[in-house]
Amino acid sequence: MKVEYKKKDKLLILKITEEIDHHSCEKIKKRADYEIEIHIPKKVVFDFSNVNFMDSSGIGMIIGRYKLAKMFGGEMELINVKPSIKKILEMSGILKLISIEETGGSEFEKCI
Amino acid sequence: MKNVYENEMKLEFLSKSSNESFARITVAAFASQLDPSLEEIADIKTAVSEAVTNCIIHGYEEKEGIIKIKCRLFANSIEIEISDNGKGIEDIEKARQVLYTSKSELERSGMGFTIMESFMDEVKVESVLGVGTKVTMKKMIKVSDGIEEMEVKL
Numbered sequence A: 001m002k003v004e005y006k007k008k009d010k011l012l013i014l015k016i017t018e019e020i021d022h023h024s025c026e027k028i029k030k031r032a033d034y035e036i037e038i039h040i041p042k043k044v045v046f047d048f049s050n051v052n053f054m055d056s057s058g059i060g061m062i063i064g065r066y067k068l069a070k071m072f073g074g075e076m077e078l079i080n081v082k083p084s085i086k087k088i089l090e091m092s093g094i095l096k097l098i099s100i101e102e103t104g105g106s107e108f109e110k111c112i
Numbered sequence B: 001m002k003n004v005y006e007n008e009m010k011l012e013f014l015s016k017s018s019n020e021s022f023a024r025i026t027v028a029a030f031a032s033q034l035d036p037s038l039e040e041i042a043d044i045k046t047a048v049s050e051a052v053t054n055c056i057i058h059g060y061e062e063k064e065g066i067i068k069i070k071c072r073l074f075a076n077s078i079e080i081e082i083s084d085n086g087k088g089i090e091d092i093e094k095a096r097q098v099l100y101t102s103k104s105e106l107e108r109s110g111m112g113f114t115i116m117e118s119f120m121d122e123v124k125v126e127s128v129l130g131v132g133t134k135v136t137m138k139k140m141i142k143v144s145d146g147i148e149e150m151e152v153k154l
């Protein structure tokens, strides 16, 4: 996972660089929780541009990080999500809580 | 006859989470003989990952056990059987309900069976408490070249 923190905007960008399943989730959860806890970001952005696979483990992982971020008053956004993964996110209903930004116009883009 | 059996493979591996990607990639590679679309391959990979992960987390509760996969190819469909000799499911109907999970403390979302059902054409679950669980999934693979195959009556 590649981590970037934009102090000015209190924006934490977590770029996942592997397939998301039960195996990889343990590592991703630990690192994401650590980064959220030390930065207390206003917004957590998961960048999915390098994620080609995700199963239901990813839904639990995202909801868990969303709850943590929210506890500290932050929100969450997912960017660059591939159609096959979007299908699973839509099915789970979590898009009612967490927004997907298509590339262009997202905070992430503006920051680069 | 459509259901002429065409090819088969069997796979057996330890219930380690590092085998989840091995299992889904292997089944996808075997399925590629049917020339499926990228979307169909993605659906198969996800469904296999769900069933295998369930064997590891629920069937064996992260202890060591053996997971078996049997995969059959037909003219335009694939059948995948994934089984464990783990603890079994008490109430299958309840387990299949969307958002039902017995392990919310592990951040499971209860979406596994729902994903299998929506990505595959048929999902059958058989389970005996203390003996194990077998999930059998079928998916039709559309003939991709647009030329309809003639139905030959044998």
Ligand SMILES: Nc1ncnc2c1ncn2[C@@H]1O[C@H](COP(=O)(O)OP(=O)(O)OP(=O)(O)O)[C@@H](O)[C@H]1O
Binding pocket: A056, A057, A060, B050, B054, B055, B058, B059, B060, B084, B086, B087, B088, B089, B095, B096, B100, B101, B102, B103, B107, B108, B109, B110, B111, B112, B113, B114, B133
């Ligand atoms: N192989 C299995 N052995 C024993 N119990 C199982 C097995 N597969 C599923 N179950 C039971 O069925 C329930 C529902 O499974 P499902 O895959 O839909 O959700 P989950 O695994 O709990 O969460 P998710 O898949 O979203 O991470 C599980 O919580 C578990 O109680």
Ligand SMILES: [Mg+2]
Binding pocket: A056, B050, B053, B054, B111, B112, B113
């Ligand atoms: Mg599951």
